[in-house]
Amino acid sequence: MQNSVDITIENFQQVILQDSTTQLVMLEFWAQGYEPSEQLAPVLQAIAHKQGANLLHARVDCQAQPDITAQFGVQNLPTVMLIKDGQPIDGFAGVESEANIQAMLDKHLPKPQDELFAQAKAMAEQANYQEAYTLVKEASDLDANRADIKLLLADCQVEVGQVNQAKALLATIGLVDQDGYYRTILGKIELAEQAAESPEIIALQQALESDPENLDLKVKLAVQLRQANQIEEALSLMHSVLLKDLNFQDAKKLMLDMINALPDGEPLKSQYRRKVYSLLY
Numbered sequence: 558m559q560n561s562v563d564i565t566i567e568n569f570q571q572v573i574l575q576d577s578t579t580q581l582v583m584l585e586f587w588a589q590g591y592e593p594s595e596q597l598a599p600v601l602q603a604i605a606h607k608q609g610a611n612l613l614h615a616r617v618d619c620q621a622q623p624d625i626t627a628q629f630g631v632q633n634l635p636t637v638m639l640i641k642d643g644q645p646i647d648g649f650a651g652v653e654s655e656a657n658i659q660a661m662l663d664k665h666l667p668k669p670q671d672e673l674f675a676q677a678k679a680m681a682e683q684a685n686y687q688e689a690y691t692l693v694k695e696a697s698d699l700d701a702n703r704a705d706i707k708l709l710l711a712d713c714q715v716e717v718g719q720v721n722q723a724k725a726l727l728a729t730i731g732l733v734d735q736d737g738y739y740r741t742i743l744g745k746i747e748l749a750e751q752a753a754e755s756p757e758i759i760a761l762q763q764a765l766e767s768d769p770e771n772l773d774l775k776v777k778l779a780v781q782l783r784q785a786n787q788i789e790e791a792l793s794l795m796h797s798v799l800l801k802d803l804n805f806q807d808a809k810k811l812m813l814d815m816i817n818a819l820p821d822g823e824p825l826k827s828q829y830r831r832k833v834y835s836l837l838y
Contacts, residue, residue: 560605561614564625572615574643581665582613582640584648586631588620594635597652601637604658611666615640639665670696674706681709686716690820704734708742715745717820718788720753752785772798772805783815791815792829799836809833 562572564584576582585601587594605614619626619634629638629645638648639662647661677692690713696706707726714723724746730739761778768774779794795812798805812833819826 560609560612561602561616564615564617565622566624569625572613573640576613577640578642580611580613581662582615583662584629584638584640584645585614585616586619586626586629586634586636586638587616588634589618591634593652597635597637600653600655600658604655604662608662608666612662641665668699670699670703670706673699674703674709677709677713681713686713687818687820689713690717691822694820694822704730708734708738712738712742712745713820715742715749715786717823718783718786718791719823719825720746720749720786721789749786753782753787755781755785757781758785770801772801772808776806776808776811779815780811788815788819789825792825796829796832799833803836 562568564572572582573584583601583605585598587598601614605612617625619631629636633650635652636648636650637653637658638645640646647665649658649661673692673696677689677696680686680689680692689709693706693710693713696703697710700706707730711723711726714720714726723742727739727742727746758778758781761774761781765771765774765778775794775798779791779798782788782791782794792812792815795808795815798808799812803809812829816826816829816833
């Protein structure tokens with residue numbers, strides 16, 4: 558997509574009304590031979606070059622396009638306006654430093670976490686929670702305070718077996734953001750916790766309490782816990798089995814399968830992979 562364009566009557570509608578719906582337009586009003594305009598122009602060009610496709614730098618030669626200049630009510634040169642969806646949303650008149658201009662743009666340009674969140678949301682809507690988790694975890698690392706990011710991360714955590722982490726994250730959500738989505742995630746957590754209290758799991762837990770060194774019981778309980786999305790507890794049990802007997806039944810393969818099933822970016826994945834490799838090598 559073109560990063561810089563001179564505005565004329567012919568392309569005005571395309572750039573100002575149409576292009577501004579898909580990207581931020583930085584509209585510069587300038588005049589040839591006018592020192593402040595010539596001083597600001599290279600600064601704006603440098604900023605536009607750095608932003609790439611996120612920003613369209615549009616220039617209006619006020620001497621050649623007086624009608625466009627009058628339409629925007631420009632009285633001082635240089636004048637810069639930010640246009641979004643066909644409307645001015647910010648701007649300044651006169652010469653500004655690159656730092657000040659960038660700070661203004663940062664309020665309106667899309668942030669990396671915005672794109673990551675949008676991609677993660679799309680993945681979650683398709684029930685692809687593994688990929689959604691990886692993406693929203695990256696978004697959370699960039700902005701850990703955004704409620705919408707925290708809610709989506711908590712949802713993905715429940716779906717990939719991180720129920721306790723999801724509960725802890727939901728506890729940080731303020732009342733104003735405790736909406737229907739929040740309540741849906743709470744419902745998922747309740748269901749996951751109920752699944753963890755199934756008769757099969759309770760029976761295995763009781764049997765293991767009576768025979769705490771029984772590796773076969775530990776493996777069976779770990780499998781049941783994994784199916785109930787209690788992944789951390791399952792991995793901990795499997796690791797305790799391998800510590801006792803690295804070659805016990807198919808415990809090693811089961812644990813590696815559990816680890817590999819975790820989404821990229823999940824701390825447990827690298828944590829338990831290191832633990833297994835330390836036993837193997």
